[in-house]
Amino acid sequence: MAVVEGTRTFAAPPERVFAKLTDPDVIAPALPGVRGHAVSDPEHFQAKVKPPVPLAPSLTIRFEVLDKRPPDHAELHAHGGGADIRSTFDLEPRDGGTFMHWHTEYHLSGLLDRLAGSGLHSIAEHQAIRMLDAVDHALL
Numbered sequence: 001m002a003v004v005e006g007t008r009t010f011a012a013p014p015e016r017v018f019a020k021l022t023d024p025d026v027i028a029p030a031l032p033g034v035r036g037h038a039v040s041d042p043e044h045f046q047a048k049v050k051p052p053v054p055l056a057p058s059l060t061i062r063f064e065v066l067d068k069r070p071p072d073h074a075e076l077h078a079h080g081g082g083a084d085i086r087s088t089f090d091l092e093p094r095d096g097g098t099f100m101h102w103h104t105e106y107h108l109s110g111l112l113d114r115l116a117g118s119g120l121h122s123i124a125e126h127q128a129i130r131m132l133d134a135v136d137h138a139l140l
Helices: 014-021 026-029 108-139
Strands: 002-010 034-041 044-049 061-071 072-081 084-095 098-109
Touching: 002 108, 014 026, 014 084, 014 098, 014 108, 026 034, 026 108, 061 084, 061 108, 072 108, 098 108
Parallel strands: none
Antiparallel strands: 002 098, 034 044, 044 061, 061 072, 072 084, 084 098
């Protein structure tokens, strides 16, 4: 299992950041190759993803909100199609906005692992930033 982590600031209070961070309509479209998503309940949703490889099958990635303590902490688990990813987000009010520390542990196998190859860490870090960019954009 590998780890990426970092910090981020948002120009919105923690309550708003937390709401977007746990919103499937914000998180699912931030995935590369997403073809759509479906929400089962507030803590479970899934996304269909098509890897950027000819003839590769679509994959279903299932998401669970494992630990939800608004507005301070959330833990998300994404799994399926060879991905097993756990992310935690700790938020605190700071200077009228929100300071976040995020931590992601990931393991890829099968097709996803082969696609990522030796650049897996860079890809994981880029994807985490892409998701947080989507949260930031949704706050506008």
